[in-house]
Amino acid sequence: MTETLAPPADRIRVRDVDLEVVRQGTGRTLLFLHGFHPLAPDARFLELLSRRATVLAPSHPGFGTSSRPADFETLYDLVHLYRELIDGLGDDKITLVGASFGGWLAAEIAAACSHRLDRLVLIDALGLKLGDRETPDILDIFNTHPDTVRRRSWHDPDHEAPDFDAMSDDALTRHARDWDALSLYGWEPYMYNPRLKRWLGRIALPTLVLWGAADGVVTPDYGRRYAGFIPGARFALVDRAGHHPERERPDALADHILDFLGH
Amino acid sequence: MDAWWMCEVPYPHVPKDVLDAADSVRASLPNRWCDPRVAAGLFDEVIDEYLLCDEMGLNIGATEHHAGINSLLGANPMLVSILARQTRKARILSLGTLISLRREPVRIAEEYATADVISRGRLELGFVKSGGTEMASANANPVNNIERYWEAIDLIGKALTHQDGAFSWEGKHFTHRHVNIWPRPWQERFRMWAATGDPHTAAEVGRRGMVHTLVLRGHEGTRRAYAAYRTARAEAGLAPVSTDNFAYSAFVSVGDTDEEGVRVGEKLLWFLNTSLKSAPQYAQLLPGTAPPHIAGQAWRTRPKPQSGGPNLVNAEKGVATAQENALKLMSTTVEQAMAQGIMFAGNPDSVYAQIKKFHDDVGGFGHLTIIGRTGFMTHAESEKNIRLLGKEVLPRLKAIAPMTPTLEQAA
Numbered sequence: 001m002t003e004t005l006a007p008p009a010d011r012i013r014v015r016d017v018d019l020e021v022v023r024q025g026t027g028r029t030l031l032f033l034h035g036f037h038p039l040a041p042d043a044r045f046l047e048l049l050s051r052r053a054t055v056l057a058p059s060h061p062g063f064g065t066s067s068r069p070a071d072f073e074t075l076y077d078l079v080h081l082y083r084e085l086i087d088g089l090g091d092d093k094i095t096l097v098g099a100s101f102g103g104w105l106a107a108e109i110a111a112a113c114s115h116r117l118d119r120l121v122l123i124d125a126l127g128l129k130l131g132d133r134e135t136p137d138i139l140d141i142f143n144t145h146p147d148t149v150r151r152r153s154w155h156d157p158d159h160e161a162p163d164f165d166a167m168s169d170d171a172l173t174r175h176a177r178d179w180d181a182l183s184l185y186g187w188e189p190y191m192y193n194p195r196l197k198r199w200l201g202r203i204a205l206p207t208l209v210l211w212g213a214a215d216g217v218v219t220p221d222y223g224r225r226y227a228g229f230i231p232g233a234r235f236a237l238v239d240r241a242g243h244h245p246e247r248e249r250p251d252a253l254a255d256h257i258l259d260f261l262g263h
Numbered sequence: 264m265d266a267w268w269m270c271e272v273p274y275p276h277v278p279k280d281v282l283d284a285a286d287s288v289r290a291s292l293p294n295r296w297c298d299p300r301v302a303a304g305l306f307d308e309v310i311d312e313y314l315l316c317d318e319m320g321l322n323i324g325a326t327e328h329h330a331g332i333n334s335l336l337g338a339n340p341m342l343v344s345i346l347a348r349q350t351r352k353a354r355i356l357s358l359g360t361l362i363s364l365r366r367e368p369v370r371i372a373e374e375y376a377t378a379d380v381i382s383r384g385r386l387e388l389g390f391v392k393s394g395g396t397e398m399a400s401a402n403a404n405p406v407n408n409i410e411r412y413w414e415a416i417d418l419i420g421k422a423l424t425h426q427d428g429a430f431s432w433e434g435k436h437f438t439h440r441h442v443n444i445w446p447r448p449w450q451e452r453f454r455m456w457a458a459t460g461d462p463h464t465a466a467e468v469g470r471r472g473m474v475h476t477l478v479l480r481g482h483e484g485t486r487r488a489y490a491a492y493r494t495a496r497a498e499a500g501l502a503p504v505s506t507d508n509f510a511y512s513a514f515v516s517v518g519d520t521d522e523e524g525v526r527v528g529e530k531l532l533w534f535l536n537t538s539l540k541s542a543p544q545y546a547q548l549l550p551g552t553a554p555p556h557i558a559g560q561a562w563r564t565r566p567k568p569q570s571g572g573p574n575l576v577n578a579e580k581g582v583a584t585a586q587e588n589a590l591k592l593m594s595t596t597v598e599q600a601m602a603q604g605i606m607f608a609g610n611p612d613s614v615y616a617q618i619k620k621f622h623d624d625v626g627g628f629g630h631l632t633i634i635g636r637t638g639f640m641t642h643a644e645s646e647k648n649i650r651l652l653g654k655e656v657l658p659r660l661k662a663i664a665p666m667t668p669t670l671e672q673a674a
Binding site: 073142143144145146149164165167169171172173174175176177179180182183184187188 | 286402404406407543549550558565
């Protein structure tokens, strides 16, 4: 059972999970599923989207200050949680937007229940194994030097990558908690579901796949091939952005999405 | 007190400029830097040293580490089996197969059963929690490592003691519908050891009555860990245990003179100053290594200033909670190592006195596990160390009787 709270509430409860959530705007409901780290409540990307939609941006269990019950540990759990959240919303259909790890989640949810969605947007999504067995598609963020991960994650790392020395202790604690949760959900198989590729063909709704042109975590080529598995999906590059265009190019990214939503 | 000699079969011969250029000497260093002819010679020497231990009345132990200059022993049961066949008297401590990194505890139980039979009942089972670079080497999720650790111990324990045909195991991390191993082990029950280190795990080790092993922990950390064990037992209403349930692992170097013992002992510091270097993604940034409020600090590139000595927690896995700690640990001198109680070095009288003092300082322990050879210590130096240990120190250690201190005494 989902209890929705009136804005500007910052928490939402789904069954036994207590999630922090950003909720802002009016209009059609847009559920945003974040990537490696939740967006801050004042993130420009969310604010831009909220001018044309009711944005709901929860932090996944174990991320930020969202709780994670002891037996909530897999992508299967995440997919069912968000299906339950969606079912609990008043809307007939919602718009689903997912970035990176959240893009993987969004693809899984869409493959399972696209009848509850009116639009799907995937941004630099993880979740598929496309290369051969000796060719990884997704940069191994856990076994790669952080300097390399940083370089490959941003178009302009020096200006856009997080400055850990400038972060508060609280922010660093959240960052480390996110990191643990990512490892729990995504260690093996590494950030993909070997079964998902076969079922993307079920997604019967307008889909936009957006990709940072400089994404070195998952390349634009991977993104194009990803889009090819979803019937009718459009693919577009976001220039001067790496793996996190929602942070690096929020205006350009929001423009693409709002255009696609018909605004 | 019993003494157990161990050597991890390190490979110190990678050129220094290669090690300096590498960000990690474990997990990612290509094995083109490991000359198999040199490695074969090292195995020959170390196995001969183990046989010498058997001759001298020392017990022996084997460890396991993967893909690094610190150890060529990626397969603990293999060395344990060799020692089972080649030694005659020594008890053989596996400390141990990294069970939380392997997919099939039942296979590990088969390996142990085989070694125990070959040794005619001399095997002891030690379980190391692991961490650091081992996670990448084994593709093992670091975040739930401790869950796999306990479940594997339980499954291995049952597989080794169940004599009535196939049983089923459908656990959280391991499933095996048909567990029935041959040969039946020689021993009806095994003494189990645990090397884990953190207070939370120490409590569980205590409740299970395992031999609680602290590695290079120093005075304060060891005292606290032993106390956590005892407290957990008391709180669970379990009978107190003697010091035979406690073990301590340190560098030991015995020479004819104090000067020789210390000079050769300094070579053992290679373990700290060269073999620990791990890239941040395998060490302080590895998920699940520390609670988030501590782990978060490791992301700073300019850590907050730290006072005091190096943090010895997880020293043997090369994990430190901050870059500064790692650097301090790596630059430990012989004098500091001896003062901290992580090295006992000198002539036989001095070494005995240092061990006895440390023993008394921490409330007593019944087992000394000796890191007896590492780095550039030579085969001849190692054999001399073993002979002096066996002849001059061991008899006095054996005279240290087990005791059962009260909680207040132990604290």
